Amino acid sequence: MPDDEEMVVTPWEVRGKMDYDRLIELFGTQRITPELKEKLYKMAGEEHIMLRRDLFFSHRDLDWILTEYEKGNKFIIYTGRGPSGHVHIGHLVPWIFTKWMQEKFGTRLYFQLTDDEKYFFTPDLSLDDVKRYTYENALDLLAIGFEPENTYVIQDIEHIDMMYELAVQVAKKVTFSTAKAVFGFENSMNIGGIWYPAMQAVPAFLHSWIYGTKTPCIIPCAIDQDPHWRVTRDVAERLGYYKPASIQNKFVPGLHEGGKMSASDPMSAIFTTDTPKQARKKVMAAYTGGRDTAEEQRKLGANPDICTVFMYYDFLFMPDDKELAEIERKCRGGEILCGECKQILAPRIMEFLEKHQAAREEVKDRVHEFSAARLREDIRR
């Protein structure tokens, strides 16, 4: 992709060359400082690769969330997924971090499957499609190993009875002008899509609403969702709730040049439903920072900065810093060719997939154990 392509980051469109410093500036979020990382590590009792490697790089009020926790005011975690297709490995990455936070802080997770959103925003997606993906995506989430006692999976359409009364309160406070400015809506947007931001705000307040408390909330998510949290934060205090905090990750790349993924090109990402053999094939075809010929590469070295294989090492598949530094050194020095390097990643991904798919099978009969339907008993009427 050309370096000068305009960067566009909205909840429904991410394109252009990513400049994360610029995004922090544009969105008005905060960088996660070394001091804040240390505070988080100290409280969690250990560090985490995705913070250490700056996959999670930006936040809103993370420091406040930790301070409240120290004071005994425990937060809830809220994140989600738009079920418009199968999940790929990149989608799992922030969920793995979410599980870590949930465990280390012993807090409740509300996970929103936004079936209504994806139905509104995807022209050819039917309700049946979206329901099927909702179920399939839930399996991927639960395969990560969340504990049912502290995990509540919300499906917007299925659980609307617990959400609508809060959503109407949010919606009354957001004008079309605001939604247009924040999300870039055009007049051709359907009225469901325009309504939808109210629904995405709800899980940030749901716990407080159900239990009559004022409970802090932190949202681990990709930074493209930040426009939603700006709206949610804007209405929060007027509704009597805390503004939700967030901890934001970079986009986890696909396998094509620039990390691009394409829904219509199955080779552009490794889906959790791929066979290990298919995954291997995709890794072997992945875009790298290699040279045109082996000879040239041995002489000039390759570029890990633009290599999708290296990105997968960085985020998840090479947690040992020394091993990673050694691969990088060999790559830049031309000591290793891309084919060899892919031979290291492929079995790691295959093993990950095999385990994930076994876990996916195992949760198939247990989806109801995680359902937010359990909250109905707790709702004040």
Added chain:
Amino acid sequence: MPDDEEMVVTPWEVRGKMDYDRLIELFGTQRITPELKEKLYKMAGEEHIMLRRDLFFSHRDLDWILTEYEKGNKFIIYTGRGPSGHVHIGHLVPWIFTKWMQEKFGTRLYFQLTDDEKYFFTPDLSLDDVKRYTYENALDLLAIGFEPENTYVIQDIEHIDMMYELAVQVAKKVTFSTAKAVFGFENSMNIGGIWYPAMQAVPAFLHSWIYGTKTPCIIPCAIDQDPHWRVTRDVAERLGYYKPASIQNKFVPGLHEGGKMSASDPMSAIFTTDTPKQARKKVMAAYTGGRDTAEEQRKLGANPDICTVFMYYDFLFMPDDKELAEIERKCRGGEILCGECKQILAPRIMEFLEKHQAAREEVKDRVHEFSAARLREDIRR
């Protein structure tokens, strides 16, 4: 009001001098012809004052609804109320007609209390206010004497679990451009208000959706709601349902000049919660077509065409055509003064109110018998 004031008729604003012929033309509805009335009377087995006196004057597909009924394809009736305040006598008028239709055709009624709508569209109305009015308005509806077996009262927020899946399907098919053109929405409209038309479409399809049928639907309502039905009809066939028919009434006037009502002026309408004594006072203060002095009126006669007392006779309180003609003759001829005429209306309204209020008391413990919550058992999952 000046005759040249521009006529504005939307579901949320009605002002200016009403020109019902022009409204039929503007909205593209059909006049109820004498032939169509005859057909309806024949099928119902009797005529009805509100058709005879042209309170119901306009329709869409009423002829088709009757033809389908003759073929054995029974319709359902759908109407509703926005619970933004107490009900006044004018609101009851189309409900009385609705009950007549329900009885004569033995059909099911879905009655929507649009609590979400009134919350979105009324800046200072709280959710608590709207819930209180929803309950109070339901009492007025049920006091009309609907039979619970065939009557399903929907409250949008309470029954959203039965409505959202249909509403998202409607919403996906309506753009902001369309909503702007049909309803006159500005960019300052909140995103709940923009979403709301999808909710008002739902009861037209709900029966068909729940029972997996394709059931005709007719909507008796004031003509200001027609923009909603244009949107509903526009999406109906694309969702696999019939376009809803409608039978539309004129606005039932208040007691001030031009039939104007004002939420902030309690004297402008007779509320069902007024004491008979208060009602009497309001009738005695009502705007009429009388002259400045009794002497002048005896000489020149008065004008029943602009008289709110006469309008109340016309719609409901003087069903005998001969009696009405005689009053009109005396009025125009100056044989009766406005005070005397009001003395005829006042006890009729007081008696009506006493009966209505007794019926209102009687249904207080029976509201649940009419609740659409009963439909949950019938919904295909």
